[in-house]
Amino acid sequence: MKKIRVGLIFGGRSGEHEVSLRSARAVVDAMDPKKYTVVPVAINKQGQWLSPAEAAALFPVESQRRLPEEIVSGPRQDVAILGDPSRPGLVALDGGSESSQAKALDVIFPVLHGTYGEDGTIQGLLEMAGVPYVGCGVLASSCGMDKVAMKSLFRDAGLPICKYMWFLRAEWEHDRELISRRVVRQIGFPCFVKPANLGSSVGISKASDRQTLDKAIDLATRYDRKVIVEEGLNAREIECAVIGNDEPEASLPGEYVVYDSQAAFLDYTEKYGSTGHVEFVVPAPLSKRVTARIQSMAKRAFQSIDGAGFARVDFFLRRDNNELLINELNTIPGLTEVSGYPKMWAASGLQFSQVIDRLIELAFERHRDKSRNETSL
Numbered sequence: 001m002k003k004i005r006v007g008l009i010f011g012g013r014s015g016e017h018e019v020s021l022r023s024a025r026a027v028v029d030a031m032d033p034k035k036y037t038v039v040p041v042a043i044n045k046q047g048q049w050l051s052p053a054e055a056a057a058l059f060p061v062e063s064q065r066r067l068p069e070e071i072v073s074g075p076r077q078d079v080a081i082l083g084d085p086s087r088p089g090l091v092a093l094d095g096g097s098e099s100s101q102a103k104a105l106d107v108i109f110p111v112l113h114g115t116y117g118e119d120g121t122i123q124g125l126l127e128m129a130g131v132p133y134v135g136c137g138v139l140a141s142s143c144g145m146d147k148v149a150m151k152s153l154f155r156d157a158g159l160p161i162c163k164y165m166w167f168l169r170a171e172w173e174h175d176r177e178l179i180s181r182r183v184v185r186q187i188g189f190p191c192f193v194k195p196a197n198l199g200s201s202v203g204i205s206k207a208s209d210r211q212t213l214d215k216a217i218d219l220a221t222r223y224d225r226k227v228i229v230e231e232g233l234n235a236r237e238i239e240c241a242v243i244g245n246d247e248p249e250a251s252l253p254g255e256y257v258v259y260d261s262q263a264a265f266l267d268y269t270e271k272y273g274s275t276g277h278v279e280f281v282v283p284a285p286l287s288k289r290v291t292a293r294i295q296s297m298a299k300r301a302f303q304s305i306d307g308a309g310f311a312r313v314d315f316f317l318r319r320d321n322n323e324l325l326i327n328e329l330n331t332i333p334g335l336t337e338v339s340g341y342p343k344m345w346a347a348s349g350l351q352f353s354q355v356i357d358r359l360i361e362l363a364f365e366r367h368r369d370k371s372r373n374e375t376s377l
């Protein structure tokens, strides 16, 4: 059987660059070398694309051994993906030479978290190139990135969400007093202030009075032109993994169990570091009924944003009244050795290498489905 050539794009310009390196490494380690030829492509923090040889060098030696020799010791030559379907795959940028021919890729797996990766931008490029790719398309990716757009879609689908409001940075700068009064009136304290379009808790803070609110908004407006403010909940944090295209399936839910209640909320270091304060428990200790409800809501959330491939859906289970709310959906969930997405599937009977096989099949399926559409009259 001919091996499938998979372009693995990782790194990226977002604050989640390091997590992406770890996710990509976990993907390389789990992919069956008998089935796949992995062609790594890294994007550095400045947005520059590195050649497969340079990208391979970012992995530890054990992972490099899983990559084809001709890639690891191949030419260190700049490459790009063009938005031209007649030249799919990687194109070397120095022109002329034989090695600058397009290097075919059968499918692309963007393992990029956050801005310029999870937000529809790279998906747009891959659509233009006409190459199958893993995960959500442009619309689902950008809606999954914007916490305000995402909440509107959830609400339209009848999914329960917390109380929130939003405004633009320009409005804040024009009349701070008016905005903070609106927040107090509509949301109250404690509240969570977030840039609408970022991930990994960057720019997010909890406010408990007018003074901390002003500071929280100042912080959030450094990261985005749009700010969302949510009621602060006292809640358990449950997650559920989804896989599929038009008929998605949901895993057993997992839960972040926090041992140190001093932490204001789960931030980046808590989730990806080993602070010892947090443990991801799967399956989450929940009744059968609540588990089934979470799975059904996770699938509906995925469909409400028109998801494809995979996503992780994050929930709040309120401690005061047991109400289940959807917090957010991540269209390229963390895939590291400590991440929830692979752990939830493993506990549901699907090992990570099987998850990857399925994601690649789903990418081809979606591409075939899209190819059926007529684009001209």
Ligand SMILES: Nc1ncnc2c1ncn2[C@@H]1O[C@H](COP(=O)(O)OP(=O)(O)O)[C@@H](O)[C@H]1O
Pocket (backbone or CB within 6 Å): 162, 192, 194, 198, 199, 200, 201, 202, 204, 230, 231, 232, 233, 234, 235, 237, 265, 266, 267, 314, 327, 328
């Ligand atoms: N409305 C809220 N009430 C209570 N805690 C919250 C709320 N919103 C966020 N948090 C806490 O902050 C963390 C990060 O917020 P989240 O909206 O998930 O942003 P990110 O996209 O950065 O993951 C959550 O995992 C949770 O611990």
Ligand SMILES: [Mg+2]
Pocket (backbone or CB within 6 Å): 200, 314, 328
């Ligand atoms: Mg989150």
